[in-house]
Amino acid sequence: MSVEFTNNDTTMEEVIMKAVQKALLASQHQFMDSGWLSLKDGAKYAGVSYNTFIKFREMGLQVCEIEGIKRVSRKEIDRFLQHHSF
Secondary structure, three states: OOOOOOHHHHHHHHHHHHHHHHHHHHHHHHHHHOOEEOHHHHHHHHOOOHHHHHHHHHOOOOOEEEOOEEEEEHHHHHHHHHHOOO
């Protein structure tokens, strides 16, 4: 049994996909707006690689860890970068 799509079906599929993508982006932005980021997202926020971000931790960047889950605040990243600016 094969399924054939008509132009209306394809258009409906595109509309649904765009709506799902928009919802996913909105939920991601909501999380990012909370002020707390994963270390990977923190590295992106700081504009550095993940490995460099880990070095920042060794240099004094404060990270919150609860039951193995690590988060860093954007305020802490900003403070750290400002402190190390010249």
